[in-house]
Amino acid sequence: xxxxxxxxxxxxxxxxxxxxxxxxxxxxxxxxxxxxxxxxxxxxxxxxxxxxxxxxxxxxxxxxxxxxxxxxxxxxxxxxxxxxxxxxxxxxxxxxxxxxxxxxxxxxxxxxxxxxxxxxxxxxxxxxxxxxxxxxxxxxxxxxxxxxxxxxxxxxxxxxxxxxxxxxxxxxxxxxxxxxxxxxxxxxxxxxxxxxxxxxxxxxxxxxxxxxxxxxxxxxxxxxxxxxxxxxxxxxxxxxxxxxxxxxxxxxxxxxxxxxxxxxxxxxxxxxxxxxxxxxxxxxxxxxxxxxxxxxxxxxxxxxxxxxxxxxxxxxxxxxxxxxxxxxxxxxxxxxxxxxxxxxxxxxxxxxxxxxxxxxxxxxxxxxxxxxxxxx
Amino acid sequence: xxxxxxxxxxxxxxxxxxxxxxxxxxxxxxxxxxxxxxxxxxxxxxxxxxxxxxxxxxxxxxxxxxxxxxxxxxxxxxxxxxxxxxxxxxxx
Ligand code: SF4
Ligand code: SF4
Numbered sequence: 001x002x003x004x005x006x007x008x009x010x011x012x013x014x015x016x017x018x019x020x021x022x023x024x025x026x027x028x029x030x031x032x033x034x035x036x037x038x039x040x041x042x043x044x045x046x047x048x049x050x051x052x053x054x055x056x057x058x059x060x061x062x063x064x065x066x067x068x069x070x071x072x073x074x075x076x077x078x079x080x081x082x083x084x085x086x087x088x089x090x091x092x093x094x095x096x097x098x099x100x101x102x103x104x105x106x107x108x109x110x111x112x113x114x115x116x117x118x119x120x121x122x123x124x125x126x127x128x129x130x131x132x133x134x135x136x137x138x139x140x141x142x143x144x145x146x147x148x149x150x151x152x153x154x155x156x157x158x159x160x161x162x163x164x165x166x167x168x169x170x171x172x173x174x175x176x177x178x179x180x181x182x183x184x185x186x187x188x189x190x191x192x193x194x195x196x197x198x199x200x201x202x203x204x205x206x207x208x209x210x211x212x213x214x215x216x217x218x219x220x221x222x223x224x225x226x227x228x229x230x231x232x233x234x235x236x237x238x239x240x241x242x243x244x245x246x247x248x249x250x251x252x253x254x255x256x257x258x259x260x261x262x263x264x265x266x267x268x269x270x271x272x273x274x275x276x277x278x279x280x281x282x283x284x285x286x287x288x289x290x291x292x293x294x295x296x297x298x299x300x301x302x303x304x305x306x307x308x309x310x311x312x313x314x315x316x317x318x319x320x321x322x323x324x325x326x327x328x329x330x331x332x333x334x335x336x337x338x339x340x341x342x343x344x345x346x347x348x349x350x351x352x353x354x355x356x357x358x359x360x361x362x363x364x365x366x367x368x369x370x371x372x373x374x375x376x
Numbered sequence: 377x378x379x380x381x382x383x384x385x386x387x388x389x390x391x392x393x394x395x396x397x398x399x400x401x402x403x404x405x406x407x408x409x410x411x412x413x414x415x416x417x418x419x420x421x422x423x424x425x426x427x428x429x430x431x432x433x434x435x436x437x438x439x440x441x442x443x444x445x446x447x448x449x450x451x452x453x454x455x456x457x458x459x460x461x462x463x464x465x466x467x468x
Contacts, residue, residue, distance in 0.1 A: 060396075063396060063397060065394065065396055065401065065403065065408050066403070066408065091394065091395075091396070093392075093394065093403040093408070095405065095406075117390050117392070117403070117405075118390045118405040118406075120405075154389045155389055155390065156388065156389045156390020156391070156404075156405045157390075158405055158406075184388065184389075184390075184405075184462040185405055185406075185462065226460060227459055227460060227462075228462075229462070230460075230461065230462050
């Protein structure tokens with residue numbers, strides 16, 4: 001026998017189904033890159049506590065390991081502590097993605113006591129002015145307070161920085177903020193261009209020079225902080241050679257539930273014409289996962305067109321993002337136009353060229369933003 | 377860096393053992409690791425009580441057909457990997 005010992009030791013679970021629960025579209029902030037759809041769902045239509053609790057049990061039985069509570073701002077739900085408790089007792093790993101805004105120390109203690117495993121605190125920048133400009137609200141000071149409270153709690157903390165042209169030069173300050181906190185992970189995720197971000201993309205995409213500089217900096221820092229803080233970095237895919245494997249492949253790993261209970265294969269799936277979605281009020285998750293036409297639509301390879309259909313990378317990136325294909329190519333089954341092999345890559349290149357001319361960089365220093373609105 | 381033999385590894389906040397369809401897993405922020413045989417034996421002992429050395433000795437007994445040195449090497453490698461993923465704290 002060779003070495004059975006090491007080889008069988010670890011493997012990432014092939015189907016670690018995670019559930020993204022968009023509890024509400026309400027949010028105290030108005031980020032210009034918000035990933036919520038342009039048509040936000042109203043408070044009146046939100047799923048009640050009991051249905052969510054039933055969904056958590058159903059999810060665990062379907063094989064889901066982790067639940068991400070997100071929104072909008074999940075803390076805008078008055079029942080958030082009960083939801084955390086119910087998800088944890090159903091056997092799920094509970095992750096909360098929050099702006100930290102409607103939070104005080106008592107509520108934080110209640111969340112931890114209810115079984116919260118991990119908090120992802122999002123930051124709009126390292127400096128007050130930038131952060132407030134991007135979120136369209138005074139929010140930065142409160143986040144620093146939350147960081148301080150977190151120091152005294154046994155809870156995994158990730159700081160999420162959403163990166164774009166206006167804050168990509170502040171990475172050093174962002175990292176310093178993380179190092180002075182109890183965070184063990186930090187995510188520098190460049191904006192993804194859907195929804196509100198797509199409307200604002202000419203003001204958000206970093207220049208190539210900014211991007212190269214940031215990659216170099218973060219590689220160095222990853223080395224320095226090894227074993228202390230894990231740094232994850234997501235580059236804007238407009239600058240990449242190949243697309244990202246969006247959602248780990250359509251209908252392969254993730255399900256998303258909207259505030260009203262519709263079950264989607266990805267955040268932006270509602271923009272794709274011709275897809276309809278089942279609701280948790282009417283169907284169990286296992287049925288939806290296996291049978292929903294929306295989940296089947298882009299699962300596997302049968303739907304692919306050339307060049308994806310015969311490309312060697314099709315099992316790695318699954319042809320990229322369907323919503324991006326729709327936005328840029330006008331066809332959700334097309335090769336994601338950020339791919340260098342895509343027939344429509346020239347559209348992405350044209351935008352990059354416009355952004356990387358010196359005059360445009362200067363002209364865009366005072367952008368006029370389209371701010372995310374709020375639902376009824 | 378291999379972990380210090382006298383330190384006591386303990387699962388970091390936000391990392392815990394879980395189970396799903398009879399499969400034990402290590403749940404962590406943003407990812408889960410499937411645990412089988414030796415990896416489960418190791419993680420179960422990352423409780424802030426066992427030292428690295430004790431974990432090595434105990435597993436050498438359980439896996440007595442494997443070369444003791446190989447077992448030690450694999451354990452140190454696995455602990456280093458978990459540390460790199462910020463899944464362990466080492467207490468002295
Ligand atoms: S991106 Fe900003 S506006 Fe959108 S939900 Fe998150 S905090 Fe609210
Ligand atoms: S052609 Fe399709 S499968 Fe090949 S790299 Fe591009 S997007 Fe991926």
